[in-house]
Amino acid sequence: MALLHKHTQRFLLRIVCIVILCFCSNVMAQEINASKEEEQLDKMLEHHNERYMPRALGFSAGYVTPDVFDFSIFTFLDVLPINITDGYSIHVGYEPLHLRVDDFGASDDALFAAGGWFLFNGIDAVARKITGSESDGPGILVLAPLFIWCGMVYIPLVPGSWLGINDQNHFTTHVIQEGFHTHSFIYTNDLSLRFSMKPSRGTTGYFLDTGIRFEKNFAEDFKYRFFVQLGLFGSG
Structure with missing residues (x-):
């Protein structure tokens, strides 16, 4: 039972680590996309502000x-x-x-x-x-x-x-x-x-x-x- 309990703990720990890694990756991807969108917006604004x-x-x-x-x-x-x-x-x-x-x-x-x-x-x-x-x-x-x-x-x-x-x-x-x-x-x-x-x-x-x-x-x-x-x- 003790051995099974340890395996269960390790399994749950791995699941938690995977969830944390997925969350961090998602946050980083969102930040990269936001940065690209902001850069594109800046270019659009620059073009708009100097249109004439x-x-x-x-x-x-x-x-x-x-x-x-x-x-x-x-x-x-x-x-x-x-x-x-x-x-x-x-x-x-x-x-x-x-x-x-x-x-x-x-x-x-x-x-x-x-x-x-x-x-x-x-x-x-x-x-x-x-x-x-x-x-x-x-x-x-x-x-x-x-x-x-x-x-x-x-x-x-x-x-x-x-x-x-x-x-x-x-x-x-x-x-x-x-x-x-x-x-x-x-x-x-x-x-x-x-x-x-x-x-x-x-x-x-x-x-x-x-x-x-x-x-x-x-x-x-x-x-x-x-x-x-x-x-x-x-x-x-």
Whole structure:
């Protein structure tokens, strides 16, 4: 009887161990599935929160009171998303080609912007040689001056990023028409509210900007103007 009792105890102990192992395995499997589901949800939220963000080149045309027209090609290129919290970030972009038509005629700042890009890329390459550092893409020695010259920041205000604040810099030159003097250089900062929309299908979006341009011609007093801007962009 004692021997049978011991066998019964061992049998029950094994059953308990098997039940505990099954329970632990089930809990671990649930945690793994929950982790995968949470990861998928984060990706979905990230895609949703940035649905109206440009992912490729865009084009814009604007009218600035009383007598200025702007045309530009810009891009965010997925560069420098600055994460504020999970699922929310602001984005930095650049405008490699900008044309301003005003009293002086057509601006030539795009030529200087292209020259500046190659110049600062060369400086950056030399700095990497000296420091021995390696990185993909242009470094801060290129991006910082380029942002001051023709950069932009988009700050989403709602989920999906279809409404937000866009802040944009322009360093406009008229050197070819006017020569090198103070009247030939204009620095502007555009602060606008952007409304974006796109079809239910496709990867092309549209936006409308309206806001204030703060402008300083190096030979004149500071002034501000109102502007409206229409554009389209590619989104991934």
